[in-house]
Amino acid sequence: MSKILLIANPKSGVKSNKSILGLVINEFERNSIEFTLNFTEHSGHAINIVKNFNFSEYSTVCAVGGDGTLNEVLNGMLTRSDQRKVPIGLIPGGTGNSFMKTMDLLDPFEAILKIINNEPRTVDVMKAKGSDGVYFSLNLVGWGMATDISIVAEKLRILGGQRYNIASVIEIIRNKKRPARLIIDDVETTNDFCFIIACNTKYVGKGMKMAPGAIIDDGLIDLIVVKKNSRSTLLSVFPKLFDGGHVSHPACEYLKCKTFSIKPEQNEPLNIDGEIIGFAPVDVELIENGIDLLV
Secondary structure, three states, rough: OOEEEEEEEOOOOOOOOOHHHHHHHHHHHOOOHHHHHEEOOOOOHHHHHHHOOOOOOEEEEEEEHHHHHHHHHHHHHHOOOOOOOEEEEEEEEEOOOOHHOOOOOOHHHHHHHHHHHOOOOEEEEEEEEEEEEEEEEEEEEEEEEEHHHHHHHHHHHHHHHHHHHHHHHHHHHHOOOEEEEEEEEOOEEEEEEEEEEOOOOOOEOOEEEOOOOOOOOOOOOEEEEEEEOHHHHHHHHHHHHHHHHHHOOEEEEEEEEEEEEEEEEOOOOEEEEEEEEEEEEEEEEEEEEEEOOOO
């Protein structure tokens, strides 16, 4: 194996992140793996690092962080002017780590071994063309109440892990209207929606089993659609998101598709891989075999 570009987000996840990075460095040195370490300094920094890095002597890029860090590395790789792609590895160090939970690789040491063994797996990628630009996703593209919950939860960080539950209750009580056109594989419907979430992985957020049938290399997007309902109905749906029980709830539609579009009456924020990025209207397509991962 030639050199590895190692990217670490010092602000991602829990305080143990520094010890995880130390474990990575120790294992790389123990296995005589050459690497160059870059720390991200601000949001979007990993995109710029990967997008502009000279990979001529490097075979892999490895990130220590969470879903957001992985998303930035992915977007940097897929927007390079030379179109060069090298395999991406991830050592979980974020708060949600939903991608690595789907891969059953939440143990940092096991994730490191995957990178050292250097056996890439080719997976699908979602490409979202929003009103303000193009974004790539490995995990989820969400719109509606689920995105609004993330926005509210960010303002409640002082409440720790409970902030998502509290934000969910706040948004369910608000239960605002979200009229939009939804186009799935060229079939169009118009309705008032609660939320629409497209998944490439089983898990999203902090352990929500949003798409139990999702497979990262099956050539399909798993789409969860919940139309506007009463507050009591929504309160009965949300607890089921953690074990996948929502897919059998009458308020929920669970579909598989190649493409979809969301056309709301006005520009509204998107949740892409757990980060509030971009705006709908949005057109999403699946890029089969879009990237190689060391997972």
